[in-house]
Every structure is written in C-alpha cells, then in structure tokens.
Amino acid sequence: MTDFLDKPAAIRPGEELDLGKLEAFLRSHFPGEAENFGVMQFPSGHSNLTYSVTLGNQQMVLRRPPFGSKVKSAHDMGREFHVLSKLHRAYPPAPETLLYCDDPSILGAPFYLMAPIGGIILRRDPPPGLLFTPGTARELSESFVDNLARLHSIDYTGIGLAELGKPEGYLERQVRGWIERYHGSKTHDLPEVEQISSWMQQNLPRSNYATLIHNDYKFDNVILDPDDIARIMGVLDWEMCTLGEPLSDLGTALAYWVEADDSDDLQELRWGPTSYPGSMTRNELVARYAQASGRDVSNMVFYVVFARFKVAVIAQQIYYRYHVGLTKDARFAVMPEGVRTLTRHALQSAQSGKL
DSSP states (O other), X not given: OGGGSOOOBOOOTTOOOOHHHHHHHHHHHSTTOOSOEEEEEOOOOSSSEEEEEEETTEEEEEEEOOTTOSOGGGGOHHHHHHHHHHHHHHSTTSOOEEEEEOOHHHHSSOEEEEOOOOOBOXXXXXXXXXXXXXXXXXXXXXXXXXXXXXXXXXXXXXXXXXXXXXXXXXXXXXXXXXXHHHHHTOOSOOHHHXXXXXXXXXXXXXXXXXXXXXSOOOGGGXXXXXXXXXXXXXXXXXXXXXEEOHHHHHHHHHHHOOOTTXXXXXXXXXOSSTTSTTOOOHHHHHHHHHHHHOOOOTTHHHHHHHHHHHHHHHHHHHHHHHHTTSOOOGGGGGHHHHHHHHHHHHHHHHHHOOO
C-alpha cells in the first residue's frame, strides 16, 4: 500500500521558498537536528500551499498562503494554527501542530508547521492497482459522512474554540458574503448568478443551532488508512473552519459529490470516486447524516444550492489570481467552465427542489 501514499514533488515555478531563511529559522527552534534539510511541495490543492520539509530526522508539513492572493481573510495562518492546536486532542483526524511563525521576513507571509499524516488521499479516481470494490466504496461513503457528523458533535466551548465565529446570523452573513466575493473577483458575465443570489436571499432557512464546521469537506481533504481505506485517519485544510450551521457543511460535501447518473458536465467536476459502484447517492448521504446526528434535514436543497454557489465562487477567486497574472499555475486556466457548470446546477436544484 505504500505505493499509493500521497507524496510530494518538485516545487512549482513561482511558489519557491527562501530555503536559507527557512532553514535558519527551523534550526533555531529544532537545534538538535542533523544537517539534512530539504523542501518539496505537495502538488495538489488549489488554495493554501503545502510543502514537505525534512530537517535532520524530522519530517514536517509547512502551510503558507498562496502567492498573490486577493482574499487575505481566507488565508489566516494564525487562525488555522489556533484551530488545530485546540482541535487535535478532541478530534485526532485534525493534524497535530508543531510551530507557528508570524514574521513575514522569513517566507514573505505567516506560516505554520504540523506533523505529517501518512496515508492515502483519493482524488478523482483511485490510483491504478488500488482495489476499490463496491463494498469498499459503500463503507467509505458511510465513514465519510459519519466522520462529518462526529466533527459536528464536538463541544467547541469545552475545547476552547467558542470565540472562533459568530453563530447568530451565520447563514445570512455567508450568503451575502459569498455574493460579494463573486462580484469582487468577477471576470465573466453569468446570468445564473443574479437568479441564484435572489433565490438564496428569499429562501434563507432559520438557523437554530451551530457546531464546529470544516467548510471544505471532500475526499481530497481526507487521509485514509493504507491498511483499510474505509477508515479516515486525517482531515486536512482547515482554513475555512468556523462555528456555523452544520447542514451547510454537509451541503458543501454534497456539492462535491457527483453521482453515476449525473450529467456529463458535472462528471467533469468529480472530486473523488463518488460515482463508483457501491458509492452512496447524495440522498443516501443525507439520510445517513440525519440518522447519525438526529438533525432535521428537510431543507437540504437550500444548503446544496448555497454550497454549489460557494464552490463556484472559490473557483472564481482562484481563477482571478491566474487571470490577472498573480499565479502561473496552468491548472487554473480551465476554471471558468467549472464556475459555469456549478452555477448552472445550483440554479437547477433551486428550481427543481432536488439535490
């Protein structure tokens, strides 16, 4: 199974770190380590940048904001470090933090280091040679949604994260904020945006409770046990974690979950092996979550509409950085088509009342 572990690669052009300054900084905090020092980059991910750091016998993972980001609040390293430092003990899949640096003279931006979690990350398709049976797909679907319900059950006050967000008025602020973010990074005219914006504001549910939410829960943010890929060992990318409506978190997971019967344009956006035989449907995921959490899920269509719009805006923000020349990552060039697909299907769900 070691052949399927997530591995770093060469650093992408334009995303290099000042290795001299970084090594000096690390050695001041880990003085006993041997001379061996090296940095590579994990090639996936579209937002905060993630690097593998070797210092002597110690392996670490470094997280820093993307170069040229326009949305500073979405890349608050200090906040992310604070969340993980509190969360890890109560929720072991959250990575263990090691060190935080708020001195921009080292790498040009704040960054932090955490302990690595060795495991398998499933992206669009399982890697060649990895056995992925219908039974495995079913067990992983169950584990995936049960793990989200587990996160939502954590006593966030008890672990010291009560100040993380403002639950009151959460949905209203989120809808308004993501509409504003879209217009702040707009590059194309999409007629669906105004229709979705109006529908969300008119159909805003009343929020009665709040939990700790991840806000970007999907397969490529989940690390699986190499000996049992239906078991979740780690959950990554906590940059958008906050206190808010748990059904919005489930909605985000559903926005990324493409079924076998979905249209070809949605299939192009599949983020994991969610359409493989044995995988749950979105409706089955919702039913499983309701059973695990005891929550009323009768208004899930709203949360899926909002989540698809939110994911579209995230893609639009990433594309904006590419469009204005702040990043040269060629993966971002095709994102406008994904934005169109997500907004189109968000509107279709709003009009049909189906997930």
